[in-house]
Amino acid sequence: MLEKFQNLNISEVIIQALNEMGFEEPTPIQAESIPVALSGKDMIGQAQTGTGKTAAYGIPVLEKILAADPTKDIQTVVLSPTRELAMQVAEELNHLSQFTSIQALPIYGGQDMERQLRRLRKCPQIIVATPGRLIDHMKRGTINLSHLSTIVLDEADEMLDMGFIDDINLIMSATPDTRQTLLFSATMPKPIQQLAETFLHDPQIIRMKNKEVTIELIEQSYIEVPDRQKFDILCRLLDLQEPDLAIIFVRTKRRVDEVSEALKKRGYSSEGIHGDLTQAKRDTVIRQFREKTIDILVATDVAARGLDISGVTHVFNYDLPQDPESYVHRVGRTGRAGQSGEATTFVIPREMEHLRAIERLIKRRIARRKAPTFSEALEGAQHAAVHNLIAAAEEGNFGGHKENAEELLANYDSVALLAAAIKLLTKEPDMTPVKITEEAPLRVRRDRRPKRSGNHRSGDRTDRGDRGDKRNDDRHADKRRHFSPGSKSSSGSRSAKSSAPHKEKKQHKEPNRSTFKPYFKD
Numbered sequence: 001m002l003e004k005f006q007n008l009n010i011s012e013v014i015i016q017a018l019n020e021m022g023f024e025e026p027t028p029i030q031a032e033s034i035p036v037a038l039s040g041k042d043m044i045g046q047a048q049t050g051t052g053k054t055a056a057y058g059i060p061v062l063e064k065i066l067a068a069d070p071t072k073d074i075q076t077v078v079l080s081p082t083r084e085l086a087m088q089v090a091e092e093l094n095h096l097s098q099f100t101s102i103q104a105l106p107i108y109g110g111q112d113m114e115r116q117l118r119r120l121r122k123c124p125q126i127i128v129a130t131p132g133r134l135i136d137h138m139k140r141g142t143i144n145l146s147h148l149s150t151i152v153l154d155e156a157d158e159m160l161d162m163g164f165i166d167d168i169n170l171i172m173s174a175t176p177d178t179r180q181t182l183l184f185s186a187t188m189p190k191p192i193q194q195l196a197e198t199f200l201h202d203p204q205i206i207r208m209k210n211k212e213v214t215i216e217l218i219e220q221s222y223i224e225v226p227d228r229q230k231f232d233i234l235c236r237l238l239d240l241q242e243p244d245l246a247i248i249f250v251r252t253k254r255r256v257d258e259v260s261e262a263l264k265k266r267g268y269s270s271e272g273i274h275g276d277l278t279q280a281k282r283d284t285v286i287r288q289f290r291e292k293t294i295d296i297l298v299a300t301d302v303a304a305r306g307l308d309i310s311g312v313t314h315v316f317n318y319d320l321p322q323d324p325e326s327y328v329h330r331v332g333r334t335g336r337a338g339q340s341g342e343a344t345t346f347v348i349p350r351e352m353e354h355l356r357a358i359e360r361l362i363k364r365r366i367a368r369r370k371a372p373t374f375s376e377a378l379e380g381a382q383h384a385a386v387h388n389l390i391a392a393a394e395e396g397n398f399g400g401h402k403e404n405a406e407e408l409l410a411n412y413d414s415v416a417l418l419a420a421a422i423k424l425l426t427k428e429p430d431m432t433p434v435k436i437t438e439e440a441p442l443r444v445r446r447d448r449r450p451k452r453s454g455n456h457r458s459g460d461r462t463d464r465g466d467r468g469d470k471r472n473d474d475r476h477a478d479k480r481r482h483f484s485p486g487s488k489s490s491s492g493s494r495s496a497k498s499s500a501p502h503k504e505k506k507q508h509k510e511p512n513r514s515t516f517k518p519y520f521k522d
């Protein structure tokens with residue numbers, strides 16, 4: 001059992017944890033990345049969403065701490081673009097290290113600073129942070145990166161894009177030149193990769209050679225629809241497809257509020273999440289969704305990347321994302337760890353060019369489908385009612401209902417009774433009037449070079465994080481998880497650089513010591 005992990009020279013305490021977590025064999029990105037990361041090389045790992053990139057960097061990070069000195073604090077920092085992802089990654093790392101003394105601590109904005117200071121005093125070896133709050137701690141001198149041995153940028157292309165790049169520069173300049181740097185993401189636009197390589201020394205590039213960027217298991221389609229008809233069509237699709245868990249991505253915070261309220265008005269159990277909500281509210285909404293006490297999450301791109309919520313069967317792009325890469329990450333919230341999923345995208349006629357840009361990025365045509373009509377939705381609801389009635393009849397254990405049924409059948413026509421039951425069970429399409437403000441079509445953004453953001457503000461801006469929001473306005477699975485093997489990597493695609501003669505380590509610019517006065521103990 002787990003010999004394929006053992007062949008990767010992984011310690012017994014980590015193998016034990018993998019077994020406990022139900023992992024059976026390494027995914028392709030794990031099989032390729034773990035040996036490279038264990039060798040101490042800098043690397044960029046790119047693999048489809050939901051294919052185990054967290055453990056691909058998590059395992060080597062833990063191995064390095066075990067081999068060094070598990071008692072020394074803050075040896076590794078993992079940077080994440082959102083608070084929810086920082087919490088989730090810390091949890092996955094703590095699952096992986098559960099049989100060791102290693103602790104991963106999430107550090108993010110919106111959480112009580114005193115509480116974080118108390119938990120920092122327990123000397124965690126790993127910090128999983130959103131950049132803004134990490135920089136706050138650096139300025140206070142309550143987090144010291146000068147002994148750091150490894151830094152990981154999860155969702156690396158997002159971390160190197162315009163909203164974070166100044167924070168990343170600041171953080172990198174406070175770490176030792178001897179650090180190992182690991183970058184992971186499902187997407188890595190060329191201009192961002194070039195920028196990334198300025199932080200890396202002689203990096204190895206590991207890119208999974210899948211014919212598509214998105215997971216083949218995700219059935220993708222689009223519907224061309226005027227903005228004002230989107231909501232009624234969304235409701236018909238929800239009635240027809242009856243998702244277990246669905247995420248609906250919209251472009252602005254206002255739309256999150258309006259669409260989630262409108263869904264509630266029509267009887268759906270939905271909540272919204274975006275960067276302006278309090279952290280407590282965000283935590284509650286994500287927990288309700290993970291626990292399935294709500295089955296629809298309406299979100300801006302704050303929930304687009306990394307979130308690993310099992311059972312998400314459907315993703316709806318109510319609005320197209322500004323960047324094609326965001327589409328990959330959004331639909332990647334379903335179809336994870338070998339499960340299948342369905343992604344439906346609404347496109348207004350004037351945004352068809354954006355859809356084509358997405359198809360070019362994912363190297364796949366997205367099937368066009370017709371919007372379901374009112375009568376199709378009604379027919380679908382009737383089929384669902386009949387299906388549910390048969391399932392209940394087959395399940396049995398009717399309790400007192402059996403006597404009632406016998407009495408009814410003795411006094412009424414059986415067909416009329418059944419027809420009445422189906423009518424009552426049929427959730428007729430609800431046409432309650434709702435208010436959804438019309439949004440302007442996407443502007444075409446031609447320049448994909450990472451822009452250096454203007455004046456740098458650390459702290460809550462980044463942590464609101466949720467650049468996805470801001471820019472547009474804002475895991476233990478059941479046991480024995482079997483991972484459907486993806487395709488092999490194209491290690492052949494390793495950068496020419498890795499065979500280049502040993503280059504002088506790039507001199508990182510001297511940190512501005514005045515900024516971190518209390519921090520750098522001269």
Ligand SMILES: Nc1ncnc2c1ncn2[C@@H]1O[C@H](COP(=O)(O)OP(=O)(O)OP(=O)(O)O)[C@@H](O)[C@H]1O
Pocket residue numbers: 022023024025026027030047048049050051052053054055185186305306307308332333336337475477481482483
């Ligand atoms: N080797 C494995 N076997 C079985 N399950 C795995 C394995 N590795 C990871 N998983 C599970 O697969 C799911 C997806 O993993 P993870 O979140 O790391 O994916 P990812 O590649 O980071 O996705 P994204 O690009 O969306 O961030 C998680 O629930 C994780 O516990």
Ligand SMILES: [Mg+2]
Pocket residue numbers: 053054154306
């Ligand atoms: Mg991830």
